[in-house]
Amino acid sequence: MDVSDLSLAPKFIEHFEGLGIESLYPPQAAAVEAGITRGDRVVAAMPTASGKTLVAQLAMLSADGPALYVVPLRALATEKYETFSELPDVSVGIATGDYDAENESFDEDDIVVATSEKVDSAIRNGASWVEAIACVVVDEVHLLNARGRGPTLEVTLAKLRRLVPDQQLVALSATVGNAAEIADWLDAELVRSTWRPIDLRTGVYDDGTVTFDDGGRRTIDPGDDPPTTAMVADVIDDGGQALVFVNSRREAETFARSLGAREFRTAPDVATGIREGATTSTGRALAEAAEGGVGFHHAGLRAEHRSIVEQAFRERDLAVLCATPTLAAGVNVPARRVIVRDHERFTGEGYEPLPVLEVHQMFGRAGRPGLDPYGEAMLVATGVDAAELRERYIGAEPERVESKLDSREALRTHVLATLAGGFAENRSELDDLLSSTFFAHQRDPSELTDLVDEVLSYLDATGMVRRNDGLSATDLGRLVSRVYVDPLTGAAVVEALGTAAAMDRVTTLTVLEIICDTEDMSTQYVRTEEAGRLSEFAMRNAEQFTKPVHDFEGNFQSWLATVKTARILDDWIAGVDPADLDERYGVAPGDVRRLAERAEWLLSATEVIAEHLSDGTGTHRPTDPDSDVEYDTVLERLQETRAALLDVTAE
Numbered sequence: 001m002d003v004s005d006l007s008l009a010p011k012f013i014e015h016f017e018g019l020g021i022e023s024l025y026p027p028q029a030a031a032v033e034a035g036i037t038r039g040d041r042v043v044a045a046m047p048t049a050s051g052k053t054l055v056a057q058l059a060m061l062s063a064d065g066p067a068l069y070v071v072p073l074r075a076l077a078t079e080k081y082e083t084f085s086e087l088p089d090v091s092v093g094i095a096t097g098d099y100d101a102e103n104e105s106f107d108e109d110d111i112v113v114a115t116s117e118k119v120d121s122a123i124r125n126g127a128s129w130v131e132a133i134a135c136v137v138v139d140e141v142h143l144l145n146a147r148g149r150g151p152t153l154e155v156t157l158a159k160l161r162r163l164v165p166d167q168q169l170v171a172l173s174a175t176v177g178n179a180a181e182i183a184d185w186l187d188a189e190l191v192r193s194t195w196r197p198i199d200l201r202t203g204v205y206d207d208g209t210v211t212f213d214d215g216g217r218r219t220i221d222p223g224d225d226p227p228t229t230a231m232v233a234d235v236i237d238d239g240g241q242a243l244v245f246v247n248s249r250r251e252a253e254t255f256a257r258s259l260g261a262r263e264f265r266t267a268p269d270v271a272t273g274i275r276e277g278a279t280t281s282t283g284r285a286l287a288e289a290a291e292g293g294v295g296f297h298h299a300g301l302r303a304e305h306r307s308i309v310e311q312a313f314r315e316r317d318l319a320v321l322c323a324t325p326t327l328a329a330g331v332n333v334p335a336r337r338v339i340v341r342d343h344e345r346f347t348g349e350g351y352e353p354l355p356v357l358e359v360h361q362m363f364g365r366a367g368r369p370g371l372d373p374y375g376e377a378m379l380v381a382t383g384v385d386a387a388e389l390r391e392r393y394i395g396a397e398p399e400r401v402e403s404k405l406d407s408r409e410a411l412r413t414h415v416l417a418t419l420a421g422g423f424a425e426n427r428s429e430l431d432d433l434l435s436s437t438f439f440a441h442q443r444d445p446s447e448l449t450d451l452v453d454e455v456l457s458y459l460d461a462t463g464m465v466r467r468n469d470g471l472s473a474t475d476l477g478r479l480v481s482r483v484y485v486d487p488l489t490g491a492a493v494v495e496a497l498g499t500a501a502a503m504d505r506v507t508t509l510t511v512l513e514i515i516c517d518t519e520d521m522s523t524q525y526v527r528t529e530e531a532g533r534l535s536e537f538a539m540r541n542a543e544q545f546t547k548p549v550h551d552f553e554g555n556f557q558s559w560l561a562t563v564k565t566a567r568i569l570d571d572w573i574a575g576v577d578p579a580d581l582d583e584r585y586g587v588a589p590g591d592v593r594r595l596a597e598r599a600e601w602l603l604s605a606t607e608v609i610a611e612h613l614s615d616g617t618g619t620h621r622p623t624d625p626d627s628d629v630e631y632d633t634v635l636e637r638l639q640e641t642r643a644a645l646l647d648v649t650a651e
């Protein structure tokens, strides 16, 4: 089937042909036959790099109104936004900023790219553009499997279906075992394909030989080198590039440094580009590796550095990229050879094997259509049994996608949001909404009953939900849902604000402690040698903290992580530069930025809650009603801190 055969406006056909897309790949043709251009609901389960983006575009461009493209990660949102913005005369909006969608409107856009959190937030805020959407495309729908994100996605899809029942839905997925079950849940037709634009061989390296799934072998003699180094050198000798997956940021950097020293290629321009903006040890290490034609890629990199590295690799200025597994999820940087060096991940308690699905996504990055004759992906069996590794990952079926909605965290948030958004006014309506989730499709929805009871009691006790004749969210509950924080965060903030309001000295550190001591802040790890210093700091500044430092109840060690995080933010606001923060706290620049963004969101949420408490309309007062609680000082401090944070972050 050719692009010119499609009933698309000529300008779009020209656009695609200009990109070298003339005839459809077989899975794309199958998706068209299944009705993506006729408004039908379709789940397309296709391998990495088999052209899912075009499937999405065909659906969105033929839809009878605006379209919404839902992505799991912000990095992917930017990439898709750029791709769709090139479509002629199509206005594209992007919603990825953190969470609160109150002031955003996409009424004028033809395509909106958003994370699932952002769509959830827009629904909670009653955003009008959501109900005008004629076609929803969900990218990486298999992430229904993910803790945290998965429940948000399934509840959001259930709500969208309530809001706009005849909306078209197209879900894109990696090839997973139970794609049919996902399609069944969504009342969609399944298009399932294993076709790839370029041949892929997968194999395991063991003792000087890679044995492939097709029975072929390749001898790679490592000599005195580590096997992965030899495997990289081998493909570069052959004119290809290598993408090496390792299991930690540190490993990515260390391995890139050792490969960079080999000078497979020189890329002085890339190195200069990185060095210009590099103030930290991470940036300098990246520039140094780039000198030798090697890059590394992980979540600690600054966004600018990440995109320089991605582009330099695509343009073949870099010969090798050492990456953590996050790169496997979507970002488009294919290479002739993918080497999965580490197939286990540290979970905090020990090492666990990577899921098959994740390893297959890494494999799928192998082979650049038009450039490479084929792609090859290999695992390295060092210290493990090669046969076992082969059995686990080569030719194995990926795991089933399973709903993660049966968790206290997920239900706490989504039960409150469902009540606050008016999707349910009593228990049976709440159960009814939950019965349209993926969880209910896979399991017996009554398995949720006890957890929902427990969550409702908690929301009642914290003044967020009222249980009279029916169920309703209180003003506080509605606010907490709207500002998109976990109800635990909402309750902690209410309590801490009450304490702060009665304190003599409320400083920036006080408000930073309040927001860092919440479920929604990811606090920084405290190294053993730091604990003493942090503890002394807390003692010295006890009067600025809402927690009783000298008479602490609960887990002091974990509160020290709160103090550390608050201090990093305090220093950042005071103008300490990223290199010094790295030195003082061992925190990478990419992480500081993420912390600052999260802090900005939590400060604004806390501000809204403080305003609510101060005007006295609250149904829940944190302190003795007879006491004279004055929230003005803490509110002022919150506003100042947020303004200062916005200032330094914008620089």
Ligand SMILES: Nc1ncnc2c1ncn2[C@@H]1O[C@H](COP(=O)(O)OP(=O)(O)OP(=O)(O)O)[C@@H](O)[C@H]1O
Residues within 6 Å of the ligand: 019, 020, 021, 022, 023, 024, 025, 028, 046, 047, 048, 049, 050, 051, 052, 053, 054, 330, 331, 332, 369
């Ligand atoms: N029919 C086609 N003919 C030629 N090239 C195509 C065709 N469809 C897609 N491509 C090209 O193939 C490449 C991979 O496509 P795309 O990024 O859509 O893959 P994907 O399935 O979305 O992969 P991922 O798993 O990374 O999301 C792109 O460069 C795209 O332009």
